[in-house]
Amino acid sequence: MLILGIAGGTGSGKTTVVTQILNELPEDEVTVISQDSYYKRNDDLTYQERCHINFDHPNAIDFELLIDHIRHLKSGQSIEQPVYSFVTHNRVQDTVITHPKRVVIIEGILIFTDKQLRDLIDIKVFVHADSDERLIRRMKRDIQERGRDINEVLERYQTTLKPMHQEFIEPTKNYADLIIPNDTYNTVAIDIVRTVINERLYK
Ligand SMILES: Nc1ncnc2c1ncn2[C@@H]1O[C@H](COP(=O)(O)OP(=O)(O)O)[C@@H](O)[C@H]1O
Numbered sequence: 001m002l003i004l005g006i007a008g009g010t011g012s013g014k015t016t017v018v019t020q021i022l023n024e025l026p027e028d029e030v031t032v033i034s035q036d037s038y039y040k041r042n043d044d045l046t047y048q049e050r051c052h053i054n055f056d057h058p059n060a061i062d063f064e065l066l067i068d069h070i071r072h073l074k075s076g077q078s079i080e081q082p083v084y085s086f087v088t089h090n091r092v093q094d095t096v097i098t099h100p101k102r103v104v105i106i107e108g109i110l111i112f113t114d115k116q117l118r119d120l121i122d123i124k125v126f127v128h129a130d131s132d133e134r135l136i137r138r139m140k141r142d143i144q145e146r147g148r149d150i151n152e153v154l155e156r157y158q159t160t161l162k163p164m165h166q167e168f169i170e171p172t173k174n175y176a177d178l179i180i181p182n183d184t185y186n187t188v189a190i191d192i193v194r195t196v197i198n199e200r201l202y203k
């Protein structure tokens with residue numbers, strides 16, 4: 001099994017890069033684990049309290065469960081991947097049965113902050129986009145897809161996203177084997193990732 005980690009700031013284009021990689025690989029050979037699925041359960045908090053959680057701090061992530069699941073997949077066992085709701089800011093009851101595949105892609109802003117998780121990842125990719133580009137993309141996405149308003153997005157960006165990015169996410173670029181500049185679509189980088197995966201899998 002080959003484990004690929006795709007990190008980078010919010011709006012950098014991680015999900016887009018993952019989709020581009022998926023398009024290059026046989027469907028039955030690759031599975032995706034999203035860090036977002038592993039936000040901690042917060043059943044004991046009210047909705048209003050959950051709105052104030054710092055979702056860009058490593059403490060928000062249930063790394064214990066995520067690492068446990070990656071180890072299960074590595075040893076050939078299926079897992080029940082949690083499902084997270086950006087509307088309720090909490091996990092839902094459903095889970096998705098995820099089977100081990102030859103390639104496992106883990107994607108998320110904070111995945112390189114945890115040493116145990118880093119050590120499980122074979123190829124570490126960091127997707128980079130300028131902060132103004134990321135803010136614009138984030139505003140569009142949160143308003144169109146996550147039911148947020150412009151003031152909420154800007155307030156969260158200033159008070160949480162930017163400082164957390166600088167403190168926790170940007171420094172993990174140093175762990176990357178490959179940095180993908182993604183201010184514009186980068187097909188060359190996707191070709192390189194595909195070549196590396198094929199080389200590792202079929203050498
Ligand atoms: N290279 C790019 N150029 C322009 N828009 C992009 C690019 N990469 C991603 N996007 C757009 O930016 C938004 C955020 O991308 P996404 O892949 O969801 O980022 P992330 O998963 O890192 O938060 C999406 O609307 C996506 O279509």
Ligand SMILES: Nc1ccn([C@@H]2O[C@H](COP(=O)(O)O)[C@@H](O)[C@H]2O)c(=O)n1
Nearest residue numbers: 009010011036055056085086089108109
């Ligand atoms: N309830 C939540 C949980 C997380 N977020 C934000 O999601 C971002 C991470 O996802 P990306 O696809 O952008 O990598 C992160 O910056 C959190 O602030 C949220 O808005 N609501």
